[in-house]
Amino acid sequence: MDITTKPGSTINNKTGGWRTFVPKTDLDKCIGCGTCAKVCPESCIIMQKKNNKKQPITDYDFCKGCGLCAAECPVKCIKMELDKK
Amino acid sequence: MKEILEGSQAIAQTINNIKPAVVSAYPITPQTHIVEDLAKLKADGKAKYEYVRAESEFAAASIVAGASATGVRVYTATSSQGLLLMTEVIFNIAGMRLPVVMTVANRGVSAPITIWNDHQDTMTVRDAGWIQLYAENHQEAIEQHLLAYKVAEKANLPAMVCIDGFVLTHTYEDVSVPSTAEVSKFLPTFKPKKGQYLDPQNPVSFGAFAPPAFYQEIREELHNDLRNSKRLILDEYEKLKETVPDIIKKTEKNAHINNGLIEYYGAAHPRTILIAMGSLVGTIKDTVDEINKGKMASSLGVLKIKTFRPFPANDILKMVISAKQVAILEKAVSLGATDGPLTLDVKAALKNKAKTKVQGFIVGLGGRDITKKLITRIVKEVERKGDQMMFIG
Amino acid sequence: MHQIRFHGRGGQGVVTAAELVAIAAFNDKHFAQAFPSFGVERTGAPIEAFARIDDKPIRTREHVYEPNILIVQDSSLIGTVDVTAGADDKTLVIINSSKDKKEIKLPVPSKNLFVIDATKIAMEELGRNIVNTVILGAFAKATGLVTLNSLKKAIEQKFSAKGKSLVDKNISAITRAYNM
Numbered sequence: 001m002d003i004t005t006k007p008g009s010t011i012n013n014k015t016g017g018w019r020t021f022v023p024k025t026d027l028d029k030c031i032g033c034g035t036c037a038k039v040c041p042e043s044c045i046i047m048q049k050k051n052n053k054k055q056p057i058t059d060y061d062f063c064k065g066c067g068l069c070a071a072e073c074p075v076k077c078i079k080m081e082l083d084k085k
Numbered sequence: 086m087k088e089i090l091e092g093s094q095a096i097a098q099t100i101n102n103i104k105p106a107v108v109s110a111y112p113i114t115p116q117t118h119i120v121e122d123l124a125k126l127k128a129d130g131k132a133k134y135e136y137v138r139a140e141s142e143f144a145a146a147s148i149v150a151g152a153s154a155t156g157v158r159v160y161t162a163t164s165s166q167g168l169l170l171m172t173e174v175i176f177n178i179a180g181m182r183l184p185v186v187m188t189v190a191n192r193g194v195s196a197p198i199t200i201w202n203d204h205q206d207t208m209t210v211r212d213a214g215w216i217q218l219y220a221e222n223h224q225e226a227i228e229q230h231l232l233a234y235k236v237a238e239k240a241n242l243p244a245m246v247c248i249d250g251f252v253l254t255h256t257y258e259d260v261s262v263p264s265t266a267e268v269s270k271f272l273p274t275f276k277p278k279k280g281q282y283l284d285p286q287n288p289v290s291f292g293a294f295a296p297p298a299f300y301q302e303i304r305e306e307l308h309n310d311l312r313n314s315k316r317l318i319l320d321e322y323e324k325l326k327e328t329v330p331d332i333i334k335k336t337e338k339n340a341h342i343n344n345g346l347i348e349y350y351g352a353a354h355p356r357t358i359l360i361a362m363g364s365l366v367g368t369i370k371d372t373v374d375e376i377n378k379g380k381m382a383s384s385l386g387v388l389k390i391k392t393f394r395p396f397p398a399n400d401i402l403k404m405v406i407s408a409k410q411v412a413i414l415e416k417a418v419s420l421g422a423t424d425g426p427l428t429l430d431v432k433a434a435l436k437n438k439a440k441t442k443v444q445g446f447i448v449g450l451g452g453r454d455i456t457k458k459l460i461t462r463i464v465k466e467v468e469r470k471g472d473q474m475m476f477i478g
Numbered sequence: 479m480h481q482i483r484f485h486g487r488g489g490q491g492v493v494t495a496a497e498l499v500a501i502a503a504f505n506d507k508h509f510a511q512a513f514p515s516f517g518v519e520r521t522g523a524p525i526e527a528f529a530r531i532d533d534k535p536i537r538t539r540e541h542v543y544e545p546n547i548l549i550v551q552d553s554s555l556i557g558t559v560d561v562t563a564g565a566d567d568k569t570l571v572i573i574n575s576s577k578d579k580k581e582i583k584l585p586v587p588s589k590n591l592f593v594i595d596a597t598k599i600a601m602e603e604l605g606r607n608i609v610n611t612v613i614l615g616a617f618a619k620a621t622g623l624v625t626l627n628s629l630k631k632a633i634e635q636k637f638s639a640k641g642k643s644l645v646d647k648n649i650s651a652i653t654r655a656y657n658m
Contacts, residue, residue, distance in 0.1 A: 017554030018522040020607040085553045089504035252539050256513040257500045367537035456540045
């Protein structure tokens with residue numbers, strides 16, 4: 001029996017189902033500073049370049065809805081909404 | 086008074102009413118709730134014992150050993166790796182004849198890591214010289230703690246009460262916790278004899294060096310005293326039943342024998358007897374009732390071993406000698422041996438004395454659920470030829 | 479014997495819910511049992527808890543495989559965990575969801591399905607998404623297995639050490655769910 005475990009199995013465990021609130025980002029207001037991506041404890045926000053402007057993409061498969069991004073956003077363009085389940 | 090309590094809570098309250106002078110423990114799942122509750126009782130001013138926080142199980146066992154040597158009542162509790170870390174002290178406690186009482190919330194041992202219940206922890210220290218009692222439910226756990234203190238202090242032997250981790254420690258069910266008045270009816274204040282405890286006015290040493298000319302006799306005496314404590318356990322259980330009947334696990338209608346050592350439940354003349362220890366017996370009893378009502382009417386019984394050390398060999402022999410076969414459901418494995426520890430002892434008890442077939446079944450390791458379906462399967466399996474140990478479930 | 483299985487995630491008070499049902503049933507002069515089955519001990523991991531109610535002492539310790547009642551505290555478990563395993567066409571299912579009954583995809587008859595938006599009530603009454611007591615209000619109403627009074631008493635017994643305010647809030651939440 002193989003009794004060792006391989007790394008990286010957390011990718012299969014989609015923890016997004018745990019959240020109560022879901023962050024919604026207003027990309028028109030977003031200044032692309034990347035603070036949200038830096039503070040995200042799950043590292044599930046990545047900054048992507050689009051039309052010469054950086055913007056955050058949240059991976060809802062893994063976002064647990066902690067709300068740190070919304071709290072730290074300097075222009076308050078992230079709103080926490082009650083998630084539909 | 087009947088209450089609905091978590092097993093750990095019921096035990097903690099009972100221990101408080103038993104009034105130990107010193108409690109020391111190190112928290113480990115699933116024992117944690119017991120010692121948390123004891124610490125809380127102390128913090129809330131509801132307890133008189135010294136609660137000594139230890140830096141490990143090794144320390145906790147050493148602290149209660151030292152405290153016990155000064156001639157006071159003590160208590161500790163642990164599980165699994167914690168018990169194994171205590172091992173050296175456990176042997177010393179028995180060797181120094183200290184009447185320490187400990188609850189073990191039974192849990193499997195690593196590796197792989199498990200927090201769940203089986204009996205591999207306490208089975209590992211069965212040769213240490215302690216009395217070992219196993220409880221079926223909350224009420225029996227309560228009664229066994231009283232019994233453990235009484236016998237331990239009378240016979241100068243340590244005792245562990247083994248309760249299934251999670252299955253009893255984390256379960257809510259109805260239970261009566263004895264009041265301090267009820268406890269004192271059965272269990273007198275602990276007063277060790279002069280010369281049997283550390284006292285500056287009357288200096289003695291514990292666990293001193295024993296050269297080959299003495300060591301063997303000292304071990305032999307410990308063994309004989311532990312064997313002879315069987316009588317004491319039987320007598321004290323009867324006294325417990327008389328003095329505080331409300332805090333004893335009730336003997337059920339279908340139970341033919343229930344004493345301090347064993348309980349037999351089921352058919353009066355069984356073809357098959359199941360043997361088990363601890364909380365598993367509850368599920369077995371329900372299965373026995375179902376099977377005895379069906380096609381295989383009145384063919385089945387269950388023998389519960391309440392006292393594993395001292396081992397009640399003759400009592401078991403008497404119960405199973407006229408049965409065709411015995412299936413032993415064990416939550417422990419003696420790795421590399423021909424059978425599990427309980428089966429080995431039962432086979433030795435029956436050897437050359439009974440024709441009954443005895444087969445061991447290893448079940449529920451690391452908390453695997455033991456279902457009525459599995460028990461029914463074992464009842465069928467033991468009818469087959471052969472008596473090889475089987476991992477099943 | 480009534481057998482109840484609770485599904486939820488670590489941190490949602492699933493075990494406490496099972497214990498409250500047992501305490502309430504005991505208050506109603508029944509025999510009762512409650513126990514947990516943790517997977518891994520960490521927040522968010524799916525866990526189960528069990529409760530049994532009977533008029534004679536309960537001896538069996540096996541998990542609940544054929545539940546009469548299922549309580550699902552977190553509907554996001556559907557698809558991850560087989561929450562209806564062992565259920566039959568008589569099993570009552572009480573589920574926390576903001577969705578409409580028709581949108582809940584579970585293999586049980588629609589008449590046995592009770593949907594309650596316990597998260598909404600919990601956020602309003604308790605200020606946190608701890609839905610265990612809320613959903614028990616719905617449980618008492620849907621099953622009649624425990625009385626609302628016994629449930630309130632159970633909450634007092636279990637939470638009194640945590641302060642009167644918490645007891646009051648939970649009783650208010652449970653009563654609101656019961657009256658819905």
